[in-house]
Amino acid sequence: MELALSLGHDASTPFTFLDKTPKIANKDLGFRMALGSSFSAARSEEIKEARGGQDNRRTSSDPPVQLDLLPLVPVPRTQTALQFRLPWLTDNMVLSEPGSSDGLGKGLDVNRLPVVATAEETEDGAALSSPNSTVSSFHMDFGARNGGRSKRDHLEFELERASSRASDDDENGSTRKKLRLSKEQSAFLEESFKEHSTLNPKQKVALAKQLNLRPRQVEVWFQNRRARTKLKQTEVDCEYLKRCCETLTEENRRLQKELQELRALKTSQPFYMQLPATTLTMCPSCERVATTSNSVVSSASGNNTRPRTMQSFHHHAQPNNKAAAS
DNA sequence: AGTTATTTCCGGATTACCTCA
C-alpha cells in the first residue's frame, strides 16, 4: 500500500510518506515498522496455509508486518517458542515444560490460584499438568522485581497476593480480575512478540505453559500488544504528517509571497509582461519548475528584479530555448 | 456448486483494575 498525499494541484507526483516513516522512526523513536496492505492479504494466506494442517490454524513465523518497539535483541531463529532462554535466568535455568521432572519452569502465575484450575483452562486444552504445584515449585528468580526483594520475601509476598485473590474469588466468582503480569512474563512475551506478532494455537499453548498463564491470557496479551503497536505507529505517522503539513504551509506562504512580488512587478513594469511566454519545464531531479528565459527577463527589465526562486531555477541547462531568448 | 450455520480469530472500543505521583 502506498499512501499518496495529494496536495491539490499536482496529483501526478504523489507525496508518499510511509516509505519515509521507518527512517524517521528509526532515528527518532527507536523502532521501525513497515506498513502495507499486504498485511491482511498475507494474513489470509497464512491462515490458508496454516489451516492445511489439523491443529495449526494460523502460523506467523514470518509476519508481514515488521515492527520493533523495543531495542533489538535478536533471538536466534533456531530457537522455537519452546526453547527460549530467559535472559534473567542463569544458563542452567532454562524454562522447562511445566510437567517436567526437573521442577524448573514453574513460573509464578500471577493469575492462577494456587490450587484450583479453572474451567477455562480445561476448555483451552491447556490445563497445566500440575496446577497445584505453582507455589511449591516456584523456582524463578524474581529478585529483580519489587526493589530487590529476597526470594523468600518475594515468595511470601506473592503468596499473600495469591491468597487474597483466592478470597476475592471465593466471595464472588464473577469478579473481574485484573492482575499484572510479572516483569519476567512481560519480557518473555515481548521477546516472543518480536519473533512473531501473532501466534498460532500451538505457540499460544506453549507460551502459556512456559509462563504459567492461561492461553487466553497470552492471546489477550498479544492482541493488546498489537493494538499498542498500532497506536504507536499511528502517533508516529501523525507526527510525520504534522511536520509535512508545516513544511508545506511554509512553502505555500513563500509561493504566495513570490506571486505577490510578480504581480507587483507586472504593474510597475508592464513591458516585462509583454514578452513571449516563458517556457516552464519541470526539473527531473528536484521536480521544481524552471524558467528558461532568464536572460530575456534580465535584459528586458534592465535590472535583476526577478524573484529569488526564479533565479534559483536557472541552474538547469535548457538548450532548446534560444528562441525565447532572442 | 451454492447456501447456511458454526467455529475461530482478530481488531476496535471500552471497562475495570492497579500503580504512582
Next chain:
DNA sequence: GCTGAGGTAATCCGGAAATAA
C-alpha cells in the same frame, strides 16, 4: 489517606475466513 492520570489486562462486539453439513 485521597485523588486523578496513565498503563494495561480483560471484556464485549462485530467482521472475516474457513469448514462442515
